[in-house]
Amino acid sequence: MSTVLKTFVAYLKRPALYPELGRKIIKNTVSRRSPFKGKAKANFWAASIAVSQEEVISRLFSMNITHFRSTYADILEKASLKEKECPIIMGGSGALELIYYACEFTKAQNVLETGVAYGWSSLAILLSVKKRNGTLYSSDMPYLAQNGDQYVGYVVPEHLKKYWQLFRFADRESLPKILKKVSSFDVFHYDSDKSYHGRMWAYHKIYKKLRPGAVFISDDIGDNSAYQDFCNRMDISTFVVEYNGKYIGIFVKEYVPLIRAK
Template identity: 40%
Template sequence: MKGSFLFFLARPHYLPEALRRMRRRIGLNLLPRPLGKDRGPAERWAAARAISSDEAIRLLTGHDAQAVETLFPQIWDGALDRATRCPVKMGGAGLANLLYHLALHVRATRVVETGVAYGFSSLALLLALRETNGRLTSVDMPYPGRGNEQYVGCVVPEELRPLWALLRYPDSIGLPRAIKAMAGPLDLFHYDSDKQYEGRAWAYPLAWKHLRAGGLLVSDDIDDNTAFRDFAEHINVEPVVVRGAGPGGAGTRFVGILRKPAG
């Protein structure tokens, strides 16, 4: 708690995020748990629909796909080495293979993501964007009190960084800026930041509004709460749910994908 306080005190531009977190904490302590924020219903809903990453790639792209670590062994081995040597523990490799092939399939040139950590998702997207002459803008606020600022995105090699912009802000500040910086409709949006219902309920509609027809919204950890399920039902789009390795129920986490229809 002390580390978080000092973190925000030293960074006045993060003050709106500090106040938002304070209001949310007070609300969680004083109010009944709102509908939709329990993990159980979200996890059961996702598990009933989930397919593997390979199946999802085949369904969405129409073909089988080689793993990123097989396609780019030298780059991937270097990324794993940098993550191993990083003194701060952050998020894992995620579904890098899925992100790479989805970005390549939609011939993405404008991609925004929230949540970076080591940067494995960023790396996968950048490898695809190198082939499509595209750009990635990532939003990631360092973990308060963890001292990880200099290590965010550490697995991304120098050769790919010219295609990448990293905005070190909370979603509430960084996501609108990232969308504006793209100067056009998004081809793909990857969400892996604020796990709370409110954060997702705010970010999904904003990104969806700026996504082109045929573009993809990809969200990690949709089993945390029903925000993704509720949003998919609200826009009346059938989601693809992917089962991925992680610390969730039965050793599984889930990723949700929505393709924006024409019109």
């Protein structure tokens, strides 16, 4: 059975995912929107200002990157072994230090992420929020073509899962459910729908829910110009991190001073 057919059959078995199935059918048959809108522009811009995650962590958070790997060496080694034994292939580990220190900087209680895969970013977040008895809210689609539902978040140790709420729908369904439960977030990490319009929808939706001083992180911003365009429209000053040949956007949401009536 082809991958496309396997995926379609898997969707049919899950009525909760019918809205996403409908969107995919429209996107692949009717819609002419390009998911890569502004890609060349975005990569040129990102490359022109990109720095290392070590530099961003130092400049933005005034923290030293070296402690993370040494402090959690045992947990990270076990997670790496778990990934190697996993029978399906998902996304890589990413810039874990950037995510972890964003949570430490904000003393995060409530964190939102889109995209889980093996659960590397989830692990980095949970290692921080557990210190404050906080909660990570994650949105991720089941890996339908690979029959990999049970492997999402595979590297996350059992003792951390009590701080984790995982929503197994597309972002268009998961995010409204999560936003009804939580009034504001301290950190947001985006790593799901890579399309221009998917990103723009989520960016605007989540930005309103970030408290002043919260950290916004988006992976793979070179896929299209959504992140660059969003920052320009919102007049946001952002850092760009180059990591393993890709670009990550990160900024701290500014405090907006109250305007007192005269």
